Amino acid sequence: MPPRRVGGQPLHPIYALTGGTYVYGSYPDIDGLFQEQAAELDRKRRDATLHKIQQLVHDKVMYAPIWELAFLNGVGPRVQGSGLGLISGHAYSASYEEVTLKGK
DSSP: OOOOEEETTEEEEEHTTTTOTTOOOHHHHHHHHHHHHOOOOOOOHHHHHHHHEEEEEEEEOOOOOOOOOOOOOOOTTTTEEOTSSSSSOOOOOOGGGGGGEOOO
16 A cells, blocks of 8 residues: 655655554554544545644654665676775775776
8 A cells, every 4th residue: 555645745654653664662643643544535634634643743753764775886807906995984885986997
């Protein structure tokens, strides 16, 4: 099921509701409002309820995205020096200017 939209922005229950995949703690009032909007047939009332939910999530700062680095680096047979580790503490290959290729 695709996420509900509030003002063009998706509201992801997996981040904000009890039982959501990435939820660590939740609020009963938000859970109740989500159930209320799910049963609401009037589009304007549902939209207003979703706006309330979004405002509560924002006010309570429930969502803090965390960026997970995916260390996508590759070394092939044509590369003379990979560039990995040339910059200490840098997770990726050094700048492309530093990468050299083997001769043919």
